[in-house]
Amino acid sequence: MQQDIDRILISSRRIADRVGELAAELAREYAPPGREQSCDLTIVAILSGSLIFLADLIRRLPMRMRIALVTVSSYPGASTESRGARLFEQITADVAGRDVLIVDDILDTGGTLRAVRAELARRQPRSIRTCVLLRKPAKAPPDVPADFVGFDIDNYFVVGYGLDYDGLYRNLPDIAVLRPELYTSGPGGGRA
Ligand code: XMP
Numbered sequence: 001m002q003q004d005i006d007r008i009l010i011s012s013r014r015i016a017d018r019v020g021e022l023a024a025e026l027a028r029e030y031a032p033p034g035r036e037q038s039c040d041l042t043i044v045a046i047l048s049g050s051l052i053f054l055a056d057l058i059r060r061l062p063m064r065m066r067i068a069l070v071t072v073s074s075y076p077g078a079s080t081e082s083r084g085a086r087l088f089e090q091i092t093a094d095v096a097g098r099d100v101l102i103v104d105d106i107l108d109t110g111g112t113l114r115a116v117r118a119e120l121a122r123r124q125p126r127s128i129r130t131c132v133l134l135r136k137p138a139k140a141p142p143d144v145p146a147d148f149v150g151f152d153i154d155n156y157f158v159v160g161y162g163l164d165y166d167g168l169y170r171n172l173p174d175i176a177v178l179r180p181e182l183y184t185s186g187p188g189g190g191r192a
Contacts, residue, residue, distance in 0.1 A: 023060035031063035049105035052162035068093035110144035
């Protein structure tokens with residue numbers, strides 16, 4: 001697997017440090033000191049890309065929370081071009097009157113967050129905010145803001161730390177760019 005990597009964009013050490021900082025920001029927002037028990041937060045995590053980020057983030061959060069998972073696909077198979085977000089099943093979590101935090105791996109064209117946000121907004125939560133590990137500012141549209149962002153990155157198709165290409169590389173501990181010849185779709189190699 002290591003020989004498929006062109007270069008590491010963000011090391012596992014930097015990711016761990018930043019996830020700790022994000023957790024501190026979230027704790028200040030949702031559960032200020034002494035009020036951890038009264039927090040009524042539901043985290044809605046978008047699978048599959050956010051699974052490692054989610055696992056690391058929630059273990060660094062001190063407050064009570066509920067966790068709901070939703071599966072969305074926008075990059076089917078060996079593709080680095082978004083084909084539009086598709087929710088695989090309805091979100092069943094009861095979020096009415098609750099604070100909701102959507103957690104995703106990456107904000108790219110914004111289609112995924114837009115679709116999940118719209119679905120949740122119909123259930124009248126008290127608030128909806130979004131937390132993404134990565135954001136591609138070159139593409140992220142203004143109508144889908146991310147409230148908490150780990151790293152802004154250039155317009156590369158990245159893998160690792162939960163992110164995949166054709167189902168592979170999710171288990172890489174770092175966030176990396178693959179060797180261009182490994183990407184089979186889209187002009188310009190992986191630069192989607
Ligand atoms: P959109 O365009 O809907 O994209 O904001 C969000 C979802 O698309 C996937 N995505 C990526 N997956 N490397 C990946 O492995 C990337 O560079 C990348 N960019 C977008 C991802 O699943 C994300 O939730």
